[in-house]
Amino acid sequence: MFAKATWRVSAAVMLSRVLGLGREMMFAGLFGGSRWMDCFYLAFRVPNLLRDLFAEGALSQAFVTTFSKKVKSDGPENAWVLANRMMTLAAVFMSVVTLVGIFAAPWIVDLLTLLSRSEATKADYDPAEISLMVEMVRVMYPFIALVSLSALVMGMLNARDVFGMPALASCFFNIGSMAGGAAIGYWMDPSWGPRSLVGFSWGVVIGGVAQLVCQFPALRAVGYRFVADFRWNDSGVKQILKLMGPAVIAASVTQVNVAVNSMFAYGVGEGAVSWLTWAFRLMQLPIGVFGVAVATVTLPALSRAAINGVGEDFAPTLAKGLKMVMFLVFPATVGLVVLAGPIISLIYERGDFTVADRLATVGALQAYGYGLLFYAGLKVLQPAFYAIDKRWFPMMASIMALFVNAGCNYVFVFVFKWGHESLALTTSIVASLNFMFLYAAMTRYAGDVGTKSLVVAFFKIGVATAVMAVVCYFGNRMFFGDLAGMGFLMKALLVVGLVGVAAGAYFVAALALKVDEVGEMVAMLRKRLGR
Secondary structure (H helix, E strand, O other), X not given: OHHHHHHHHHHHHHHHHHHHHHHHHHHHHHHXXXXXXXXXXXXXXXXXXXXXXXXXXXXXXXHHHHHHHHHHHHOHHHHHHXXXXXXXXXXXXXXXHHHHHHHOHHXXXXXHOOHHXXXXXXXXXXXXXXXXXXXXXXXXXXXXXXXXXXXXXXXXXXXXXXXXXXXXHHHHHHHHHHHHHHHHHHHHOOOOOOOHHHHHHHHHHHHHHHHHHOOHHHHHHOOOOOOOOOOOOOHHHHHHHHHHHHHHHHXXXXXHHHHHHXXXXXXXXXXXXXXXXXXXXXXXXXXXXXXXXXXXXXXXXXXXXXXXXXXXXXXXXXXXXXXXXXXXXXXXXXXXXXOHHHHHHHHHOOXXXXXXXXHHXXXXXXXXHOOHHHHHHHHHHHHHHHHOOOOHHHXXXXXXXHHHHHHHHHHHHHHOOOOOHHHHHHHHHHHHHHHHHHHHHHHHHHOOOOHHHHHHHHHHHHHHHHXXXXXXXXXXXXXXXXXXXXXXXXXXXXXXXXXXXXXXXXXXXXXXXXXXXXXXXXHHXXXXXXX
16 A cells, blocks of 8 residues: 555656746746846745745644644544635745735845945846746745645545545646746747846746645545635644644754755856756756655654554654665766766757756756765654654754755855855755754664664665666766767756666666665566556
């Protein structure tokens, strides 16, 4: 059941990430690594950051943990009452946050561009860029309220073991933001100048509406009916808010760090924000497809296993989730790093996206790769602390991570004068330290979480990944010597073919090494084919 649900969510999230890449390809082709594109990405950082703070990070984790326990202890009817109270509270609170953000947009943009105006960077900024960013921040701010409600709906469905449609919801966001943004952008500026980016800002809001509304049929099918309920003096609501306090800091540390990185990058030079954003989008592919998928399936199970303390199923469930992440993300990470050049060239290199943009994005992606496995592991490990009501540890780790991130960025950029790649490297360092701290803390509270089996799995998966890396390395040298002169179709065939051969080599090696997860996959396929 665990593996089956994970693969189902992975497939849905894969489609969403592919559509997200399509959106970034459109941006790269239309605007390249321009200063105007930097402005759009920087403006989107604020609603995107608050989305993780109040929605898909803290609110989602706290709600799923409490709601799952409520269903098991008091039954679905009482859980739906709690859901109505949280939906009403989220709608009211996030509407207020949206209004404050719209009015405070000039000050928000001043904060985002503070580093670019410092004496340390000596970077110039155009008042027209600032004005455009203020307008885009105001347009995109309602996205926060929409995605908060969407996260609650997603949490309800996941807690009722419905994973497919919530995972597909992001696909509707990407489709809505691309189609709506392109239509409005072209209407505002047919030459695809800076004004068209305001149209894409409206596309973000359209995508948010689509992401929320597409889940309503599935929610109705599991028995939920919305009734506004302002009785917030409820033990369940208090528990969710109690969990959210530390989670607001802990669950979103990477997005906070990415936002800080963008502030530094805006002062590094033109294109830096875009290069980091495009690389981060590719980094998010294995995290979203595999890390988030495993975490989505694992969290309700962990919550049910921790109703009366740490149950006997808790540690095995957590260990299984971490091994599944390792099995899926480790080879994906190595493949992205070794084949960074061909992959980025295939996805982005057209229109205004130049060879220089490709090389700069490759450097950022490879730096992100050092911490990708740890970052994916955090998606499973962090929520486990909320399931056992030890929410303060992730918060403490995140506070330390914020200081490490800011300190490393300052030293790398202002002291060593390193480029944008150093900002991606900082993200990797922070994710690695954060994971190791939390894993050590979890062993203290949950006892042995299968460290020995994790080490054995890491060794086996590492050997299989090394086999795959050799295939990728020699394939890269053999086929991709002249990326700029290679046609799109040939490049696509070679990249897809090489990735397929490399993935086959990995699975054969993993099967020979008797990696458990491969055995589960084979058994699941045999069962399906035997029907």
